[in-house]
Amino acid sequence: KFSVNIHRGCFGGCAFCTISAHQGKFITCRSKESILKEVRQVIEMPDFKGNLSDLGGPSANMYGMGGRNKKACEKCTRPSCINPQICPNLNTDHSKLIDIYRSVDALPGIRRSYIGSGVRYDLLLYRSKDENANRAAAEYTRELIERHVSGRLKVAPEHVADNVLRQMRKPPFQQFRDFKRLFDRINGECGLHQQIIPYFISSHPGCHEEDMAELAVITKDLDFHLEQVQDFTPTPMTISTEAWYTGYDPYTLEPVFSAKTQEEKLRQRQYFFWYKPEMRRDIERSLRALGRGDLIAKLWNNTQQRPALDMTRHKSQQAKNKNGNNRTTDNRERPKGQKRRPYRNDR
Numbered sequence: 001k002f003s004v005n006i007h008r009g010c011f012g013g014c015a016f017c018t019i020s021a022h023q024g025k026f027i028t029c030r031s032k033e034s035i036l037k038e039v040r041q042v043i044e045m046p047d048f049k050g051n052l053s054d055l056g057g058p059s060a061n062m063y064g065m066g067g068r069n070k071k072a073c074e075k076c077t078r079p080s081c082i083n084p085q086i087c088p089n090l091n092t093d094h095s096k097l098i099d100i101y102r103s104v105d106a107l108p109g110i111r112r113s114y115i116g117s118g119v120r121y122d123l124l125l126y127r128s129k130d131e132n133a134n135r136a137a138a139e140y141t142r143e144l145i146e147r148h149v150s151g152r153l154k155v156a157p158e159h160v161a162d163n164v165l166r167q168m169r170k171p172p173f174q175q176f177r178d179f180k181r182l183f184d185r186i187n188g189e190c191g192l193h194q195q196i197i198p199y200f201i202s203s204h205p206g207c208h209e210e211d212m213a214e215l216a217v218i219t220k221d222l223d224f225h226l227e228q229v230q231d232f233t234p235t236p237m238t239i240s241t242e243a244w245y246t247g248y249d250p251y252t253l254e255p256v257f258s259a260k261t262q263e264e265k266l267r268q269r270q271y272f273f274w275y276k277p278e279m280r281r282d283i284e285r286s287l288r289a290l291g292r293g294d295l296i297a298k299l300w301n302n303t304q305q306r307p308a309l310d311m312t313r314h315k316s317q318q319a320k321n322k323n324g325n326n327r328t329t330d331n332r333e334r335p336k337g338q339k340r341r342p343y344r345n346d347r
C-alpha cells in the first residue's frame with residue numbers, strides 16, 4: 001500500500017523468472033517528477049505514518065540503467081545483460097537512483113523510505129571501466145544499508161552450488177559472500193544490527209540432493225537459519241521450465257536432471273531446515289544414503305550421530321509438510337506465542 005513502483009523490466013534474465021518475458025529486458029523508468037507526485041499522494045493518505053515500504057521494481061537497483069550504445073542493444077540477442085558476465089555496454093551507474101532516494105527522503109511527511117525489492121548485489125560489486133559508475137555503486141551501497149533497510153535486506157543468491165547457479169543464470173556464490181562481508185562491515189561502521197535475508201530455491205533443474213546438502217552446510221557456516229525458501233515450480237515461458245519438462249538444456253542440448261517426484265522434491269527441501277530438531281533424523285538418514293555422512297558432523301558440530309529412523313515415519317513426517325511448493329516465511333522455530341524480536345527500524 002505504501003510502496004511506489006519506479007521502473008518496469010529486468011535485464012537479469014534469471015532462467016526461472018518470467019519478468020523479462022512480460023515486462024521486457026529493457027528498463028522503462030518513471031520520471032523523477034512522476035515518482036515524487038505519487039509519493040506526495042501517499043503522504044496524503046490518512047493512515048500513512050511517514051514510512052514508505054518500497055521504492056522499487058522487479059529489482060531494486062536497475063533504475064536508469066541500460067546499454068550505452070542503443071544500436072548494439074537493438075541487435076543484441078543476449079537473454080541477460082549481466083550473466084554470465086556484465087556486458088561492457090551496460091551502464092551500471094546508480095546516480096539516478098541515489099537522486100530519487102534522496103529527493104523522496106527530502107519531502108516533508110517522509111520519515112524513511114525503505115527498499116523492499118530485491119537488490120542485485122552483482123551490480124553493486126561490479127567494477128566497470130567507468131570510475132564515476134564505480135563511485136556511484138559504492139555510494140549507493142552505503143546509502144542503501146545506512147538509510148533504506150528496514151532491519152532486513154532481501155537478496156536472492158538462490159543457491160550455493162555454481163553448477164546450479166549457472167543453470168539459473170545467477171552470479172557465482174562467491175559474490176554473495178563478498179556482498180555479505182561488505183554489508184556486515186558497513187553495518188558495523190554505522191552501529192547497526194541489520195540482517196541479510198537470502199532467498200534460495202530447491203529442486204531447480206540441475207540441482208541434485210547433494211547440492212542441497214552442501215547448501216545446508218554452507219549457509220550454516222554463514223550463520224543463517226533460512227526462512228525465505230521456495231521449491232521450484234515450473235512457470236510458463238521460462239528456460240528453467242523448458243529444461244525441467246524436456247530434460248535438456250535448450251541451448252546446449254545437454255541432459256539436465258530435475259527432481260520431479262514429491263519424494264525427491266521434499267528430500268531436497270528438507271535441507272533448508274537442518275536447524276529444526278524434528279528434521280535432524282531424516283536429514284542424517286538422507287546424508288548416509290547419499291554417501292555424505294561426512295556432512296552430519298559439519299551440520300551438528302561433531303555431536304554424537306543418532307541412529308536413522310525407520311522409513312515409514314520418515315515419509316509420513318515429510319508428507320505432512322504442506323508448504324512444499326511455495327516460497328514461505330517459516331516461523332516454526334519460534335516458540336508458540338513468542339513474537340519475533342523487534343528490528344532497529346520497527347515503529
Ligand code: SF4
Nearest residue numbers: 067073076081087090
Ligand atoms: S548489448 Fe549489452 S547492454 Fe545492450 S541489450 Fe545486449 S547485453 Fe544488454
